[in-house]
Amino acid sequence: MTSEKRSGTEEVVDMELQCVRCKARMYVPVSQVNAVIASLARTGAAILICVCGQAQIIRSKRKPRHD
Numbered sequence: 001m002t003s004e005k006r007s008g009t010e011e012v013v014d015m016e017l018q019c020v021r022c023k024a025r026m027y028v029p030v031s032q033v034n035a036v037i038a039s040l041a042r043t044g045a046a047i048l049i050c051v052c053g054q055a056q057i058i059r060s061k062r063k064p065r066h067d
């Protein structure tokens with residue numbers, strides 16, 4: 001078995017990304033995913049921090065509007 005549980009049972013959201021540095025799958029705690037989504041909606045991008053410390057920018061797949 002390789003399943004791990006951190007202290008508590010905080011749920012995480014799979015961001016379907018891999019860290020560029022350590023190749024770990026990127027997950028965001030449910031408690032933080034709203035902030036990530038809000039940042040994506042507002043700026044079209046958000047920053048995730050991998051467990052290894054590597055920061056990674058994710059971008060919305062939608063193109064920002066320029067009216």
Ligand SMILES: [Zn+2]
Nearest residue numbers: 019022050052
């Ligand atoms: Zn990493």
